[in-house]
Amino acid sequence: MAPAGRPAGHRARVVDGQPGPRPAEPRHGRAAALRARAGGRAPGVDSVSWTDRLLCLLALLAVIASYALLWGEPGRATHASVWVAGEQRHRLALDQPGQWRVQGPLGESRIEVRDGRVRVTASPGPRQICVRTGWLEQAGESAICLPNQVVVRVEGDGGYDAMNF
Incomplete structure (x- = not known):
């Protein structure tokens, strides 16, 4: 019978009468x-x-x-550009509050500027994604009313880029 922990038929290597380690595996x-x-x-x-x-x-x-x-600090937002069907229709200063109506292919979209921010308040699109985008206040942000082809994009001074040292 084999000792515990060893398979049957296993023999331990014996050196000078003492069991030693198993021989190395063939390489x-x-x-x-x-x-x-x-x-x-x-x-x-x-x-x-x-x-x-x-x-x-x-x-x-x-x-x-x-x-x-x-992804560092964005440039300061100064104005918003309103594009309809790929053409720029308005350039809105963000420091002058007001409401504007823009006619797109599907109907009228309404845009509001207040407190240095801009948003789309109404649009004829069925899903209202541009309205649900909410307030835009940092340069580079945009609200896109795709069915009505109206885009509101916040722009501003460029800040620093990789070309400035």
Whole structure:
């Protein structure tokens, strides 16, 4: 009967009358080929050099820097452009409150400017997505009434871009 934890027919290696460790597995097969290619090490263990780590660090820093440049503080909003069917119809100053009516292919859209912000208050579109967009106050934001082909886009000073040093 085999000792507990060992399969039947298993013999322990005996050295000087004492049982020793199991003999090493033969070095053949895919694992041995991978170890040989990695300089005798198991794949992935200490196979990353300091230049690889430096390259990864530089790539990470580049991602962080590009995030800051692309998604940093937007420029100050100064006006809103109203486009109908691809043509600019109005340029509204955000510091002058008021309400405007814009005629699109489906009917009338209403636009309101107040407190340095702009919004679409009514549109003939069935889903009212541009109305539900709400107030626009940062440069680059827009409300698009697609069925009526009316676009309200907030614009302003450009702030800084990648060309400024």
